[in-house]
Amino acid sequence: MSATRLLAVSCAVFLGACGSSSNGADTDGETDTEGTADTGPSTDPTAVTADTQGATSEDTSADSSEGTSTDPTSPTDPTGDTDPTGSTDSETGDDPGAPQIPKLQGECPEFVLGVGDNPTDLAFPVGAGSRNALVWHDPAQGGGGPLVFFFHGGGGNPDDATATVTDDAIAAVVESGGMVIAPFPDPSAGTEWFLVTGGAQNDMVMMDSMVACAVEEGGVDPYRIHGVGFSAGGLHVGMSSILRSSYMASTVVYSGGVYSGAASQTPDATPSSLIFHGGASDNVGGVSFSGAAQGYYNVITERGGEAIICDHGTGHGYPDNEIDVWRRRDAYNFLVDHPFGVAPHPYQGGLPQWLPPYCDG
Numbered sequence: 001m002s003a004t005r006l007l008a009v010s011c012a013v014f015l016g017a018c019g020s021s022s023n024g025a026d027t028d029g030e031t032d033t034e035g036t037a038d039t040g041p042s043t044d045p046t047a048v049t050a051d052t053q054g055a056t057s058e059d060t061s062a063d064s065s066e067g068t069s070t071d072p073t074s075p076t077d078p079t080g081d082t083d084p085t086g087s088t089d090s091e092t093g094d095d096p097g098a099p100q101i102p103k104l105q106g107e108c109p110e111f112v113l114g115v116g117d118n119p120t121d122l123a124f125p126v127g128a129g130s131r132n133a134l135v136w137h138d139p140a141q142g143g144g145g146p147l148v149f150f151f152h153g154g155g156g157n158p159d160d161a162t163a164t165v166t167d168d169a170i171a172a173v174v175e176s177g178g179m180v181i182a183p184f185p186d187p188s189a190g191t192e193w194f195l196v197t198g199g200a201q202n203d204m205v206m207m208d209s210m211v212a213c214a215v216e217e218g219g220v221d222p223y224r225i226h227g228v229g230f231s232a233g234g235l236h237v238g239m240s241s242i243l244r245s246s247y248m249a250s251t252v253v254y255s256g257g258v259y260s261g262a263a264s265q266t267p268d269a270t271p272s273s274l275i276f277h278g279g280a281s282d283n284v285g286g287v288s289f290s291g292a293a294q295g296y297y298n299v300i301t302e303r304g305g306e307a308i309i310c311d312h313g314t315g316h317g318y319p320d321n322e323i324d325v326w327r328r329r330d331a332y333n334f335l336v337d338h339p340f341g342v343a344p345h346p347y348q349g350g351l352p353q354w355l356p357p358y359c360d361g
Contacts, residue, residue, distance in 0.1 A: 096269035096341040099222045100246040101215050105205075108213035111137050115174055116167070119159070119182075124209045131186070131206045134158040136170050137179035143219020145178025147211065148226045148335065151233030153255075154192050158182035164254070164318075165228050169332035178220050181210050193236035195243075203236065204243055211247060223249065223340040228331070230254040231289070231316065238296045241271040250274075250338035252331045255282055255289040255316050257296030270305035272338040272345075273297075274331055281315040289316060306338065306345040310359035319356065326356040 106125025114120035119134040148169075150161040161182040162170065170180050185192045186202060194200040214220045225247050229237030234256015241248040242258065246266035251273045264270075277293035293309060300307040312319035321327050333354055337346045351361055 096245075096266065099225065099249070099269075099340045100266065101222050102208035102212045102247075104212045104216060105209045108217040111135065111139055111179070111218045113138055113140070115171075117162075119180075124206070124213055126206045126209045131183060131209075133181045133183040133210065134161070135179055135181050136161075136174050137218060138174050138177075139218075141175065141177040143177045144221055145176035146173055146224035146226060146335065147178060147214045147218075147220040148173055148180045148228060149207065149210075149237070150180060150182040151193060151227065151229040151236045152182070153229075153231030153233050156192075156230070156233070158184055160230075161228075164230055164328070165332070166329040168329045172332065178224070179214060179218055181214065183207075183210070192232040195236050195239040196232045204240060207240060207244065221339075222247065224335075225249055225340070226335045227251040228253075228335075229256050230318070231256060234289075235259065235292060238273075238292065241273065242299060245269040245271055247340070249340035249342075250335050252276075252334060253293065253296065254318055255293070257289070257292035257294070258299055259292055259295065264303075269341065270300055270303040272306045272334075272342070273300055273308070274334040275307060275309045276319055277309070277311055278315040278317060279311045279313040281313075284316050306342075306347060306361070308334070308347070308351065308355065308359050308361050310356060312356070312358060322356075326354075330354045 104125075105127065109122040109124060111122070112120055114135050114137055119136045121132055122135050123130040123132050148165060150158070150165050152158060152160045152164070159182070161180060165180060173180050183203070183206060186194070189196070189200075189202070191197050194202045195204075211225060214225075215222050226249055227237040227241055228251065229235070231254070234253040235258075236256075237251050237253055238257040239260070241251050242264050245264045246269055248271045250271055253273060254276045255278060257275060257277075273296060275293045275297055277290040279290055282289040282293075290311070297307045297309045310319065314320065318328060319326055333352065337352075347361055351359060
């Protein structure tokens, strides 16, 4: 049985088995809103090699790259350099060049005011169809800020971004001229996001379109494209940051990571990541999320990137918010400190005090 088929079968078997830990009540007013239908690969996350080169033959959803007149994965260099790949002889991420922004796939949505409890629900052109997302953005700020993707866990919703990224961090992104994009999953993915159960590229084509529109029409900083995800969303963020290391600067992952040796689109670029997991008990339906987190840490550090791994020891969920120790909103500091191609590594002289004591670089 192929690795992709094995993953799909395993996730089907365990659908509905994954839940959050009991640490959902945040002391600063935030609430964990992730659902309980969260799944992931049931194999060794450091050993499986999934097909990450294209959509599966059974994939017929509208966000496939088929039917579009452009190649959404062909990068364009926002700096105008003549070498569109930005490649060098380095394989450590030390000289990634400029971020490679994908081509527009069609007419972008109009980015209008969406803040606080009232983000806008926008449809982005994706292949021959479209995909929707909640978007927090204020065009009156004039652009120039980061783009932060949020991918929720199984049974969750895009508006869980307010609890995971946090209201405070979202407000900071918007006020700086950036935007937060929280996509809706394609029901045909089965387990929220396609990369959770195999190698179909549908959600990657979706991200490419959203990045292109956010940069070209929304004016976000191409050097500040980030991802935040929990569980199934954390697996997607981990895998996608490697597959799209050509533009992903840094990530924050809660109980997520990688489960295969995904091939980088740009070997010279390596994302940075702040990676949380719940220790040995962060295992749901036979899925070792702590293993996926460690695998992600290994991939980044072996390629010369900066990764911080944090074992909060409370199982499958978020680390507790603790006075004078940790607040989930603090994670946004990591994204601020890690734009695309940052060098030298910001924390090579020591970890910042806002990180909880159970984190290691």
